[in-house]
Amino acid sequence: MDARKIVGWNLRKFRVAKGLSQERLALEAGIDRSYIGRVERGSENVTITTLELIAAVLQTSVASLLQEPERDAPAPKSLSSGRKRQAERT
Template sequence: MDVRQRIGWNLRRLRVAKGLSQERLALEAEIDRSYVGRVERGSENVTVGALEAFASTLEVDVSAFFAELDPGAPRPLALRAGRKPKAH
């Protein structure tokens, strides 16, 4: 796994753990949603500025995106599709 894939895997893992969709992460980090998807797939050379924005939004240190991966770990699950119900 190359560095771009590691960053993407960790970004997805952290995003899902926070319960954020790609769209919500992009909105809060002020980054294009399609860019988030490309970073998660490991097909984008992510910038330091984007990593800082992701880290700030996810409330983690930038180093979390470079964490070693367990080779046997399953891919982070996708969030349930659709909008959250409105709170009454």
Template sequence: MNVRQTIGWNLRRLRVAKGLSQERLAFEAGIDRSYVGRVERGTENVTVGTLEALAKVLSVNVSELFAEINPENKKPPGLRSGRKQKAP
């Protein structure tokens, strides 16, 4: 796995763990939603500034995005699509 794929894997893992959609993460980081998708797929070269913005929204150190991936782990699942139910 190359570095871009590692960053993408970790970004998706951390985003889903926080319950954030790509759209919400992008909005709070001040970047485009489609850019977040490309980063998660490992097709985008990310700048240090963008990594800092994403890490800040996720409340983690930038180093978390570079964490080594265990090859036995399955790809992090996505969030359930659709709108969240309103509380009664």
């Protein structure tokens, strides 16, 4: 797996674990939402500065975004689509 795919895989894993949409992550990090999508797909060559912004929002380290997943690790799932119900937001 190349470095861009590793970053994208880990970014999605941490983002979904936090329950953040790409849009919410982008807003909190001050990054364009479509850029986050391209990073997750491994088609963007992200800078260390941008990784620092993303890691801060995800409350993780830059190193964790660069860690290669195990070979048999399942692909990160996506968030369910649509808006969350009021009870799920609190």
